[in-house]
Amino acid sequence: SLNVASKGNSAARVYAPYTVYKGKAALSVAPILPSFTKLDSGTFRVERQGVMLLTIWPSIGERKYDWERRQRFALSATEVGSLISMGPTTSSEFFHDPSMLSSNAGQVRKSLKIKAFSDGTGYFISLGVANNILKSNEQFVVPITTAEFTVMKTACSFVLPHLMGWDRVTNQSEPVDIVG
Amino acid sequence: SLNVASKGNSAARVYAPYTVYKGKAALSVAPILPSFTKLDSGTFRVERQGVMLLTIWPSIGERKYDWERRQRFALSATEVGSLISMGPTTSSEFFHDPSMLSSNAGQVRKSLKIKAFSDGTGYFISLGVANNILKSNEQFVVPITTAEFTVMKTACSFVLPHLMGWDRVTNQSEPVDIVG
Amino acid sequence: SLNVASKGNSAARVYAPYTVYKGKAALSVAPILPSFTKLDSGTFRVERQGVMLLTIWPSIGERKYDWERRQRFALSATEVGSLISMGPTTSSEFFHDPSMLSSNAGQVRKSLKIKAFSDGTGYFISLGVANNILKSNEQFVVPITTAEFTVMKTACSFVLPHLMGWDRVTNQSEPVDIVG
Amino acid sequence: SLNVASKGNSAARVYAPYTVYKGKAALSVAPILPSFTKLDSGTFRVERQGVMLLTIWPSIGERKYDWERRQRFALSATEVGSLISMGPTTSSEFFHDPSMLSSNAGQVRKSLKIKAFSDGTGYFISLGVANNILKSNEQFVVPITTAEFTVMKTACSFVLPHLMGWDRVTNQSEPVDIVG
Numbered sequence: 001s002l003n004v005a006s007k008g009n010s011a012a013r014v015y016a017p018y019t020v021y022k023g024k025a026a027l028s029v030a031p032i033l034p035s036f037t038k039l040d041s042g043t044f045r046v047e048r049q050g051v052m053l054l055t056i057w058p059s060i061g062e063r064k065y066d067w068e069r070r071q072r073f074a075l076s077a078t079e080v081g082s083l084i085s086m087g088p089t090t091s092s093e094f095f096h097d098p099s100m101l102s103s104n105a106g107q108v109r110k111s112l113k114i115k116a117f118s119d120g121t122g123y124f125i126s127l128g129v130a131n132n133i134l135k136s137n138e139q140f141v142v143p144i145t146t147a148e149f150t151v152m153k154t155a156c157s158f159v160l161p162h163l164m165g166w167d168r169v170t171n172q173s174e175p176v177d178i179v180g
Numbered sequence: 181s182l183n184v185a186s187k188g189n190s191a192a193r194v195y196a197p198y199t200v201y202k203g204k205a206a207l208s209v210a211p212i213l214p215s216f217t218k219l220d221s222g223t224f225r226v227e228r229q230g231v232m233l234l235t236i237w238p239s240i241g242e243r244k245y246d247w248e249r250r251q252r253f254a255l256s257a258t259e260v261g262s263l264i265s266m267g268p269t270t271s272s273e274f275f276h277d278p279s280m281l282s283s284n285a286g287q288v289r290k291s292l293k294i295k296a297f298s299d300g301t302g303y304f305i306s307l308g309v310a311n312n313i314l315k316s317n318e319q320f321v322v323p324i325t326t327a328e329f330t331v332m333k334t335a336c337s338f339v340l341p342h343l344m345g346w347d348r349v350t351n352q353s354e355p356v357d358i359v360g
Numbered sequence: 361s362l363n364v365a366s367k368g369n370s371a372a373r374v375y376a377p378y379t380v381y382k383g384k385a386a387l388s389v390a391p392i393l394p395s396f397t398k399l400d401s402g403t404f405r406v407e408r409q410g411v412m413l414l415t416i417w418p419s420i421g422e423r424k425y426d427w428e429r430r431q432r433f434a435l436s437a438t439e440v441g442s443l444i445s446m447g448p449t450t451s452s453e454f455f456h457d458p459s460m461l462s463s464n465a466g467q468v469r470k471s472l473k474i475k476a477f478s479d480g481t482g483y484f485i486s487l488g489v490a491n492n493i494l495k496s497n498e499q500f501v502v503p504i505t506t507a508e509f510t511v512m513k514t515a516c517s518f519v520l521p522h523l524m525g526w527d528r529v530t531n532q533s534e535p536v537d538i539v540g
Numbered sequence: 541s542l543n544v545a546s547k548g549n550s551a552a553r554v555y556a557p558y559t560v561y562k563g564k565a566a567l568s569v570a571p572i573l574p575s576f577t578k579l580d581s582g583t584f585r586v587e588r589q590g591v592m593l594l595t596i597w598p599s600i601g602e603r604k605y606d607w608e609r610r611q612r613f614a615l616s617a618t619e620v621g622s623l624i625s626m627g628p629t630t631s632s633e634f635f636h637d638p639s640m641l642s643s644n645a646g647q648v649r650k651s652l653k654i655k656a657f658s659d660g661t662g663y664f665i666s667l668g669v670a671n672n673i674l675k676s677n678e679q680f681v682v683p684i685t686t687a688e689f690t691v692m693k694t695a696c697s698f699v700l701p702h703l704m705g706w707d708r709v710t711n712q713s714e715p716v717d718i719v720g
Binding site: 039045078084164 | 553554555556558560570571573685686687688689690691694695698699702707
């Protein structure tokens with residue numbers, strides 16, 4: 001796929017979220033790849049880790065959803081590890097402050113909770129966003145089935161090494177390099 | 181593999197079903213990849229999700245099977261997730277209407293059932309196709325072993341990110357892009 | 361990797377068996393890829409399935425092993441599925457006749473047995489080859505640890521879609537094809 | 541990625557360790573790929589197996605860590621298999637002598653221990669390095685969560701076939717080779 005670069009369309013992007021539509025909201029997950037910096041030595045280093053971007057947006061009628069009111073939560077590699085390790089009865093909760101380390105720290109608080117149904121047939125995914133500046137407090141809950149959660153876990157296991165940049169490490173020295 | 185395109189044989193296809201031959205019928209599974217649309221922005225979007233195509237065709241004598249009487253069932257990503265999450269004692273059932281949303285809706289009903297043997301050594305895969313127009317009602321049952329089901333689960337886990345288009349997402353920005 | 365072909369070294373091969381050396385014998389496993397036939401339609405079809413080749417050869421002194429006396433057993437995709445699905449207390453046994461369907465059918469009988477240690481810390485892998493023509497009957501047993509078996513299971517899970525040819529299916533239509 | 545070689549930058553390297561920062565020390569893991577030798581036959585053979593390199597370096601104040609005092613432990617493929625097979629209550633211990641088979645054999649002894657928390661919520665990773673020549677004896681302990689350990693296990697499962705060189709085996713004969 002290096003040829004993509006040599007063909008001059010390095011900006012080609014593929015948009016392929018996994019989306020489930022439920023009664024009160026829709027939920028999608030999609031990977032965002034890490035970015036790399038080239039050091040003077042010629043080595044590439046991960047500059048920004050990749051994330052698994054989770055988006056929830058509310059239903060506003062039959063088969064209609066309001067994308068303008070979407071809320072997002074970017075799961076880090078370790079948070080993806082937490083999701084992958086969940087069993088049929090466990091729960092996970094993550095807290096993010098999108099303005100952390102800035103002057104707005106603490107003004108927006110996001111929480112994502114994944115909680116197994118009591119009968120073990122699925123999970124509730126709850127995303128809360130409390131914004132002190134806008135005086136808003138949104139709360140979305142999307143029930144997903146075990147089959148849907150298995151798709152997420154399987155796809156997250158596949159994508160995790162890519163979020164970490166490890167797929168690039170393993171691609172870098174083909175046997176043919178030795179010939180060249 | 182982009183070179184395939186540059187060599188002008190972008191239509192090159194590989195046919196590699198996993199097939200098991202049993203007493204009353206044969207069963208094969210093979211992935212069908214998603215298709216993509218190029219947006220004005222240059223981004224590619226999944227247009228049609230990929231599926232895992234399951235085909236069953238009946239035996240008509242010793243080591244002879246009638247391919248003309250094959251019936252098919254295309255498992256979606258979420259249905260593949262259901263199959264992957266099956267344990268040694270669980271069962272799954274899916275219902276499809278191939279004419280859904282058309283004027284023939286409800287005329288053909290397909291069902292696929294996967295049910296563990298009571299002794300835990302394998303599964304029955306049953307495909308039923310009731311066609312009101314042809315006044316036909318076909319029912320195939322294929323017993324498969326745990327080893328065969330493990331091949332299907334392992335291959336489905338491998339292929340699931342490809343059905344979703346996520347392998348394309350992760351291939352799109354190699355470090356070398358930054359150089360180019 | 362298509363470039364390998366365009367560079368004229370399509371015969372480039374990589375030899376990378378996973379080998380364990382034990383008191384009475386050494387054991388290695390290595391994948392053998394499937395071969396493909398090109399149909400008139402331009403489609404490629406799997407001609408011969410890939411296998412996982414298991415080789416055992418006896419010890420003839422301290423850190424010395426006799427490669428000339430090696431015996432082999434080629435595990436099919438389904439047999440690899442059986443190995444992958446093994447738990448800490450299960451066992452598997454496979455029987456092969458390398459001359460099956462020829463006039464020598466039944467003259468050579470091979471069996472491979474994988475049996476968990478009673479304490480759950482590993483497995484015995486036993487390979488027996490009874491050859492009526494040579495009047496020989498070799499029997500090798502190699503004890504392997506859970507860690508070594510986990511390497512085999514993980515590597516077999518990785519390689520199984522390649523034995524089936526599914527990695528080629530998923531590589532065949534990059535988004536860029538649509539551009540080209 | 542063979543193009544990397546043909547572009548003359550075969551030395552391009554990607555540095556992407558997975559790092560966790562804890563109270564008393566930081567821990568990172570990163571894969572080191574195998575090296576290959578080209579035989580007269582044109583076949584490539586694994587010359588040196590790949591390893592998973594684990595590095596621990598001590599804290600010397602708030603958010604400050606002393607990289608100069610790092611200690612390393614290179615996990616072999618089989619030791620990675622041991623790590624992957626660990627359950628929520630098991631422990632593993634590995635011993636290395638970096639000067640094994642040299643005149644300094646036995647002078648430096650390294651041990652790596654992975655031990656589950658008694659409450660099952662994570663693991664202690666302990667690295668000890670006793671150096672008779674320097675009369676030193678360093679001992680680092682890093683507690684990691686189940687989520688962090690799951691990231692390591694998932695990434696190790698992904699990378700294991702690459703440490704063994706099996707990704708090169710499976711890349712070597714594309715269908716297109718048959719055309720070429």
